[in-house]
Amino acid sequence: MKILIYEDEKWINFTPLSYIRPVFELRCGFNSILEKIISVLPEGEIILWVRDYLVKLCRKKYEYKINENDFWKDDILIINGRWLIDRNIDFSLKEEILYTKDGDVVYGLIKKEQVNKYWNGNLDEFIKNILINVKSEETDFIILNYPWNLIHYNSQIIKFEFEKNGENGILGKFSEKASVYGSERNVYVAPTAEIYPFVVLDSSEGPVYIDEGAKIFPFSVIIGPSYIGEKTQIMPGAKIREGNSLGPVCRVGGEVEESIFHSYxxxxxxxxxxxxxxxxxxxxxxxxxxxxxxxxxxxxxxxxxxxxxxxxxxxxxxxxxxxxxxxxxxxxxxxxxxxxxxxxxxxxxxxxxxxxxxxxxxxxxxxxxxxxxxxxxxxxxxxxxxxxxxxxxxxxxxxxxxxxxxxxxxxxxxxxxxxx
Amino acid sequence: MNEAEILEKVKEVVSEVLGVDKDKIGLEDRFVEDLGAESVQSLELVAAFEEKFGIEMDEEKALEVKTVGKAVEFIKEYIAKK
The missing domain is CATH 2.160.10.10 (Hexapeptide repeat proteins)
Known part of the structure; x- marks a missing residue:
């Protein structure tokens, strides 16, 4: 089986963030939409489908096949690149079916006979055709339509991914003058992360995850649910309120609430x-x-x-x-x-x-x-x-x-x- | 429009954008060193010249122009192409 993860014509709704990247590279929670999808996939060859002017760049960035047609000879697991995964997924599909959300494909299994029948080289047309001709079932999965949806779901996704990762505890450097307010089970400090004196990690309303190499400077408060990405620095006195995903490799000070900093x-x-x-x-x-x-x-x-x-x-x-x-x-x-x-x-x-x-x-x-x-x-x-x-x-x-x-x-x- | 008329208008723009006395602006004056243009004011100058003369300049080439005299020559070329 081949696995096709695609972005469709709605990439335009995510501009300017999507101008120089496929929509599935946008981040929410701990990582990108694509990383979430890939983490739950069954065995199979992955093919990414992106708009034309991104093909060369994506071929450089990814090891997967990009916009290559040869897979149309096989059964395919088709996946919308705007699907934000918020639960555990069982992909053991036997029969042809499309799972949808408000008229958009979420994911589905398409048999090669149908693929051959409806594929004419245009992905958007192919999607429209299979939506009409393949048995479908409406779901309550999350399909992102606009960039503010990423913000809307960020807290929920951080909570889900914290549970899913199953990591907690303080493994990094944690000043004895720093403190956790709330349960330590709701906090993860990675082995190479560093928490300076007079920092408060408030996990009373949600998890706080501090990733590898991150530094939290003195007098900062981080309120959960929040994710601090790899090598991100939280500047002295910062108020990192709930619902933030910051980084990797960002430097953030002042007051930030329910926001996503992509990286760098x-x-x-x-x-x-x-x-x-x-x-x-x-x-x-x-x-x-x-x-x-x-x-x-x-x-x-x-x-x-x-x-x-x-x-x-x-x-x-x-x-x-x-x-x-x-x-x-x-x-x-x-x-x-x-x-x-x-x-x-x-x-x-x-x-x-x-x-x-x-x-x-x-x-x-x-x-x-x-x-x-x-x-x-x-x-x-x-x-x-x-x-x-x-x-x-x-x-x-x-x-x-x-x-x-x-x-x-x-x-x-x-x-x-x-x-x- | 002849060169003297272009110079007059260039001086008007420079005076307006940079707040310099029009009568003290000379052909050899450099926008940054002599007339005190900050980086964003260079952009304002380009925009104001385009507006004043009804032309559209290549921004990269325009920002290579360093003196009032060179600006007059540069603008003259664009006017001739109109």
Whole structure:
């Protein structure tokens, strides 16, 4: 049996976070959506299916086959890359069936006869065809539709994964002046992690998991459920409230609540980030803060793909694309989207949407120093963390630069007209 | 638009963005060292020149322009292409 894990046309709903990665690389709980799926799979050859412009990059990053057609000769276990696994799964399927959630495939077994019948080289069409022609059963599994869903489920997934991992106890360096408030059974400190004096790990409402190489500096409090990723540093005096997944390799200070920091990002200083997803290699300047609740307690709407979307949630923060940087004192509005590689400087009331690669200076959208400058800055910040920008990554970023050009120019143009 | 007219408008923009007295701006003045442009102000200058002259400049090439005189030459080329 072959196993196909795919991303479908809804990747666009996860932009800017999904611009330079497949949706299944987004993180929730302890790791990525893909890592969760792979951890529960039965034996079989894994094939990943991604949008065209990510194929070369994914072939570089993964050992699995990427967008290769040959598996269509076999029975396949088909898995939606937006499936967030929140329970133990039994994959021992004998008969052909599709498990669905609100009309989306979650997973299913498709026999090779059906595969041959409906496969015409287009994945989205194939999915539509099997949804019509294969026996299906509606489920209550979690299918992610928007990035704020990752935030919504983060606490639940941390609790599930803490139980599933079965690890607890303090194995790392733990100052005798640090303390656990709540049950120690609800705390895991990895062997190479380090907890400094006057740190409080509050596990009274949920587990606290501190991964390998993480350092929690003095006078910080971490409230569970929270996951602190590998080599992440929690800066002195930080208030890490419940529902956070921070890292790997992030540096986080100030106050953070129900947020996900993808990896390699910095929020070194004070300032509040809540109900937000921060991409990779983002730097949030001192006192950068986002609102995550409207004053009239109404649902937060987010501007996505050119139109406002009602999130259905009262608390939604910001979604910040990779390599974006904010100045000191930046204050984001409730439900803000910030694109890839933006530079944002503080302004009284900031817009709720920033197209990728823009600079926002003195209340105006500007085109910045150009793509080569942005790539060069990215290379410098990656080298500082011993990472290299792959040529394939560079190609993908340039492609996104082209894809977002019209939108960017429209915003710059509008911004100029406004100030005339 | 002749070179003198372009220079006049360039001076207006520089004065507005950098807060420098228009009459004290010379052709040889460097934006950063002599006129005090910070990095984000360089971006504002490019945006303001584009707006003033109704042109769209290559941002990477535009940011290589270091003096007022060179900016006049650079803008003149774009106006000629219009």
């Amino acid at each position: 990002s910095n929020k070194y200083h004070d300032g509040f980030i809540g109900h937000s997803y921060i991409g990779e290699f983002v730097n949030l300047g001192a006192l950068t803060t986002n609102s995550d609740l409207k004053n009239d307690y109404s649902n937060v709407s987010v501007y996505l793909n050119g139109k406002p979307v009602d999130t259905g949630d009262l608390k939604v923060g910001s979604f910040i694309g990779d390599h974006t940087k904010t100045s000191i004192g930046t204050l984001f509005n409730t439900g803000t989207i910030v694109g890839l590689m933006c530079n944002i400087t503080a302004e009284n009331i900031l817009p709720k949407y920033f197209p990728s690669f823009v600079w926002f200076v003195n209340g105006k959208f500007m085109k910045g120093y150009g793509i080569e400058y942005s790539l060069n800055t990215a290379k410098i910040s990656m080298e500082r963390r011993k990472r290299v920008l792959l040529p394939e990554e560079e190609e993908v970023i340039k492609k996104v630069y082209e894809m977002t050009e019209v939108e960017r120019k429209t915003y710059i143009e509008k911004s100029r007209k406004k100030t005339k």
